[in-house]
Amino acid sequence: MSAYDPPYAIARTAAEAALYLELSPCPDCGSTETDWQHQQTAEVLSCTGVCAGCGALREFLFSRPSHPYEGFGGPEASELIDAGQWLEFADRIAGQVAVDDQSDEALEAMTVARQAVEEVVKFVPPAADAVPDEAFWTEAGRAVRALDPGRFRLERLLLIRDSYSG
Incomplete structure (x- = not known):
C-alpha cells in the first residue's frame, strides 16, 4: 500500500x-x-x-474534516486525488455540457468543473509557475499529464478554470 x-x-x-x-x-x-x-x-x-x-x-x-468546507476541500491540496486526476475529472464534467447550454444542470456541472480545476491550482507552490512532479502519484494522473504537460502550468490552469465558469 x-x-x-x-x-x-x-x-x-x-x-x-x-x-x-x-x-x-x-x-x-x-x-x-x-x-x-x-x-x-x-x-x-x-x-x-x-x-x-x-x-x-x-x-x-x-x-472526517475538522472544518466544513465548500466544494471539494479547504486551502490545502488534496492528499487523496492527484493533480492529473482532478484535471481529467474537470474536463470530463465540462465535456458533457453543450456550449450554449444555460440550464441549471449545465451551470451546476460547470461550477463543479471549475472547482476541480481550482483543486489542481492548489498543488502549485507559492512563487512557482507549474504543478510539480510530486503532485502526480497515480498512474492515471501521470497519464493525463503525459498527454499535455503544458496544461499544468499555472497560467493555463487559470485559463481553463475561467473557461469553466458557469
Whole structure:
C-alpha cells in the first residue's frame, strides 16, 4: 500500500471522498462500479461495498474534516486525488455540457468543473509557475499529464478554470 492509498485517508469533504471512490478501481478486476454504503461517526467516514465486476469486498476509511468546507476541500491540496486526476475529472464534467447550454444542470456541472480545476491550482507552490512532479502519484494522473504537460502550468490552469465558469 503506497502513501497515497492509505487504509485511513484524509478526506477534506464528503464530496472529495465520494470522488475518490469513483476514481478508485477495484484492485482485483479494475471495475469502478461499486454500490457504496456509508457509515459515519464524529471522526470517521466508512465506505464499504461489493465490487460489481468481481464480487470483492471493498472498504475505505476516511477521516472526517475538522472544518466544513465548500466544494471539494479547504486551502490545502488534496492528499487523496492527484493533480492529473482532478484535471481529467474537470474536463470530463465540462465535456458533457453543450456550449450554449444555460440550464441549471449545465451551470451546476460547470461550477463543479471549475472547482476541480481550482483543486489542481492548489498543488502549485507559492512563487512557482507549474504543478510539480510530486503532485502526480497515480498512474492515471501521470497519464493525463503525459498527454499535455503544458496544461499544468499555472497560467493555463487559470485559463481553463475561467473557461469553466458557469
